[in-house]
Amino acid sequence: MGFQLAFTPSGRLTVVETAADDFALGATTAEAVERQLSRFAHALAADQAEGLFRLATEKIEFALSPSWAFWRELAVRYLAALCHTPEAAPGAVPDVPPPSDAELTSLVLNVPPMPGAEYVNESALSGIWEDLDRWVRKQVAAEGGTLASFLERHAPLWHQVGRVCFHLAENRHDADHPFAFLATYASGVRGGSRVVYRPLSEALREFAGAKNKSALVRLLTPVHRESQ
Structure with a gap:
């Protein structure tokens, strides 16, 4: 038995049982895959937003089938945007920038075959994004x-995303200063199990070029604070 995600005309995700799923198991057993997907299915049935949050944040050690991977990618994009917002007061969440029209159109054009795929449009994706945002705000406030x-x-793992990280690195070219600090920033999470680090200079170019002031503020405020 397998599970596939479907999309209803009312704009909701639902899980349907299938004869089998097309997963690349790797070192994971079929039974372990079924147990994890069953947990996701129950979470989605109880609360769509919570199910998507779990789908994006739990470690997954097998390649998801297209329908699962598509909706996981949307939730991952939301979390990445959330983690690049500036700090806020306890119980509050800053405004999370929604996907651009171009991003939504690109997602719609790449919807994989699934029951109800014809109902997935820009408006529906915005609704899912907003539902996830409301759920996060409710949880943080609670x-x-x-x-x-x-x-x-x-x-x-996502707690580290959007932050500057300093790594102690060996400096082989300077005998007087054998170690140096390497500044990077955590840009996202890959596969639900590994934080992706990029040179800090790339973040400065990316956010400055996109005029993403809030992301720059979040990134650099802790560095400025610690330097005082």
Whole structure:
């Protein structure tokens, strides 16, 4: 037995059972895959947004089938945007920039075959994004802590995204200074299991070029604070 995601005319995700799923298992057993997908299915049935949050934040050690991968990618994009927002007061979440019209159109053009694929349009994707955003805001407000503490508790890897990281690196070309700090920033999470680090200079060029002031502020404020 397998599970496939479907999209209803009312704009909701639902899970349908199939005879089998097309997964690249790797080192994961078919039974483990079925258990994890079953957890996702139950979470989606209880609360669509919570199910998507789990789908994006849990470690997955097998290649998802196209329908699962598509909706996971949308949730991952939301989390990436969320993690690049500036710090806010406890219980609050800053405005999360929605996908651009071009991004939504690109997603629609790449909807994989699935039941109800014809109902997936730009408006429907915006609705899913907004639903996920409302759920995150509700959870952060209920816990009363900061967004950072919420992510640290429920999505530890994503807690690092959007932050500057300093790595102690060997400096072989200077005997007087054998070690140096390498500045990077965490741009996202790959496969739900590994934080992606990029040179800090790339972040500065990317956000400055896109005029993404809020992301720059979030990125550089902790560095400025620690330098005082």
